Amino acid sequence: MSNHAEGATSTGSSQTPFQNLRKNTLIAYQKVSEALKECSLLIKGLENQVEGTVQVAQAKLERIDAELNGQFNIIQVLVGSLHSKKVDAKVQYDKVEAASNCQNTLQQILNSLSECEIAGNTTVQDQQLGKAKAHNQSDGLKAPDKKGADNMTSSVHEELKQRGIHTLWDFVDEESIREVTGRAEITYQQLQIVYQRYAEHVESLVRKVDAHLSKIVKAKGDCSLQRGAVLEKQQRIRILIAEVHKLFRTVEIAYQQLESLAKQSASPNISQESNTRSNQQLNQIVAQSEALMEELGNESELIKTSIEGYRLKNEQAREAFVSFVNFAPQVQLYMQEVDKWQNQFELKRQQSIEDFEEVEKLRTWYEYFQKSYIQMESEIERRRKFEAKLRLQVQAMQSFLESELAAEHRVRIEFNEQNHRYLPQNLKVMLEEPPTQYQIYPTILDHEETQILDYEKLPESTKPVVGGGGDTSTKTSEEEERNQRINNQRK
DSSP states (O other): OHHHHHHHHHTGGGSOHHHHHHHHHHHHHHHHHHHHHHHHHHHHHHHHHIIIIIIHHHHHHHHHHHHHHHHHHHHHHHHHHHHHHHHHHHHHHHHHHHHTTHHHHHHHHHHHHHHOBOSSOHHHHHHHHHHHHHHHGGGTOOOOOHHHHHTOOSHHHHHHHHTTOOBGGGGSOHHHHHHHHHHHHHHHHHHHHHHHHHHHHHHHHHHHHHHHHHHHHHHHHHHHHHHHHHHHHHHHHHHHHHHHHHHHHHHHHHHHHHHHHHHHOSSOOOOHHHHHHHHHHHHHHHHHHHHHHHHHHHHHHHHHHHHHHHHHHHHHHHHHHHHHHHHHHHHHHHHHHHHHHHHHHHHHHHHHHHHHHHHHHHHHHHHHHHHHHHHHHHHHHHHHHHHHHHHHHHHHHHHHHHHHHHHHHHHHHHHHHHHGGGSOHHHHGGGOSOOOOOOOOOOOOOHHHHHHHHHHTSOGGGSOSSOOSSOTTSOOHHHHHHHHHHHHHHO
């Protein structure tokens, strides 16, 4: 445009300044007009692309998103539920793991039983008494004193040794312990496997759900960003076209003014200075329009690239939605698998708890068995002292009765010597009845009946869950000796 204006000015020797300006204005008007037409075609094509490729595709995507929103919410609630179930399962598993410690404590007690010898050795007794004192203080139990233990006869110990019983371990039912602890260990191992499988299935399903939802969220976000870039460039193109249109209006007004002057006068008077200034302005307008058109060309390429980028992002978003739609029905199958492992976990957990409860019963039983044995030694001595004390009291009472009876005989003999001969026969009969004699002798129950009565008095929680060693139906030598003594007293 600048070359055309300068050419028109240089050839102005045959033209007036007005004619030269009018010619240059017409040329500028035509160029800017052509640029404006190109802008119109460009914006129309871009608007069609934006509307057809971006806006329509975005509307479809939003419609799909709205239609699947309900399923999204359901899946998200499901994921939250899975997380809660997993946390609850971990809490329950930790409880079982804590309960499994009873096996270690049971083993410690059994080791202690194996060290607790049954013998009259005072060193061993001292050790056991020391353990009993320390072990029983927290339970409020009174450990036997050394004096009572030292006074125990060796008959019970000897009888136990004859049965092959040397330590408290010999009273342990090893087969029952192996059966209970072995079953608990196997069940616990099975529980560990089931819990691991259950946790893996939950994690797998959560990861798959998160992957699909994250993919959709990312695709929607990418589409939104890309669409924003397209609309931003579209707005920039509209601004550039508005600038071109403004330049066109400027040239159009100037041309219309020159045409109006030409109609008023065949040769309007314009100075050379005004002509030069006007031509410079025309050159600037044409240069601006060319620069705007160049920028429009660059922006149009960029917006086409952005539209293509949006198309790809939109396609990825649609693929993400399609993938989710195909995945959604499979969630039910995955949930069935998770529920199956959850049910197995609950069964194994309950079974494991029950098994460890049995182990805990064994632990409690043998713990109190050891305590009770230590108390039993002093109890045996106490009972023997009681029998001796009672025997002395009975002997004293028998001596008292015999003395009273002898005194009564003497009084009666003295009475008879003084009065018997003077009484008629029918009255003497009343004096012939001898004094009543009293004998004290024990009445004891059969050994088995005594044992049953003593056992029934025990609380349910203290009754044994497994049998101990030894034959409970065999009488000890002490009991046989006592029964023999009682029989002799009856005679």
